[in-house]
Amino acid sequence: MSRLVVKSGGAAGFEEWRACFAEVAPGLDVRFWDEMGDPGEVDFALVWDPEPGRLAAMPGLRCIFGAGAGVDLIVRDPDFPRHVPLVRMIPAGAAQRMGEYICWAALHVLRQGRRMALAQARGAWDYFDCASAGETRVGVMGLGVMGSRAAVMLQGLGFAVHGWSRSAKCLPGVRDYVGEGALDDFLAASDLLVCLLPDTPDTRAILARPLFEKLPRGAMLINAGRGAQQNLDDVLAALEEGLLGGAVLDVFEPEPLAEGHPAWAAERLTITPHVASLPPRRERAEWVAACIAGIEAGWWPEKIYNPDLGY
Secondary structure (H helix, E strand, O other): OOEEEEEOOHHHHHHHHHHHHHHHOOOOEEEEHHHOOOHHHOOEEEEOOOOOOOHHHOOOOOEEEEOOOOOHHHHOOOOOOOOOOEEOOOOHHHHHHHHHHHHHHHHHHHOOHHHHHHHHHHOOOOOOOOOOHHHOEEEEEOOOHHHHHHHHHHHHOOOEEEEEEOOOOOOOOOEEEEOHHHHHHHHHOOOEEEEOOOOOOOOOOOEOHHHHOOOOOOEEEEEOOOHHHEOHHHHHHHHHHOOEEEEEEOOOOOOOOOOOOHHHHOOOEEEOOOOOOOOOHHHHHHHHHHHHHHHHHOOOOOOEOOOOOOO
16 A cells, blocks of 8 residues: 655644545555654655655655645755655646636736725725726746646637747747747736746746836736745835836745735735635645556656756
8 A cells, every 4th residue: 555645734734635535545545744654664745845854764755746836845955855756736727726816816907906995995986997908918927837728818808918938839829938038028018917937046036126127117917926936025116116007916935924014005916825726635635646546557647847947
């Protein structure tokens, strides 16, 4: 019997994980991280933020599953066992959820949902005009699984969509700007910028004033990529100055966003608590169980982390 250890959501979260795996993979020995038994008998690990050195201490580990699409909290471990495949959590439902979130955020910031929420809290009838999707050019940074799905769904709402990526993509109706040399032209054409980039040394702190100054003045921003990709002080200053017309941020560094941080009160900023695309535990358990069954049958899942690329 294969053994899976879980570190995601604490002890209370583990009980839900265990119940889910009992339904979808009753033959799997599922144990809580702190009650795993002999580390040498662990075959698989499902983790979000493992303590440094713990994964390396499991000599029989065959595969590591990230509990979310991002694996930066896993690979920051200096002793991370690079020889063990690390699979990113991207079940089919994750891309759909991300697309839904990006569409909601795009309409929210376009139609000034934050302004309406503040007016409601004051009991004020604040009438104003809004732009439409057909008048708005959306630039999606990162056209992987998440970004590609979001781009297609944004088109369905009437937005003109273009993308920026490391390598060429072929999405119908989406102009693809490729590589560093095309970034300035991509930004100049983006009334609404969506960041869905992976976490790499090149993307950290990319969302900062020098980039904002290359957007049309008053452009809008959505970041559902990684918190480390944004300079939050620069975002707040750009919103205050009108360099950015509005923003929706789902990710922060560190998380959760500190109580009392000035971002909470920013009038043109909507904050969501890293909920853009995370599927429920049962859906993730089904996906992990299917991956384990495949590995034991001799085939490997897609989306294995490449340490050389950083995603």
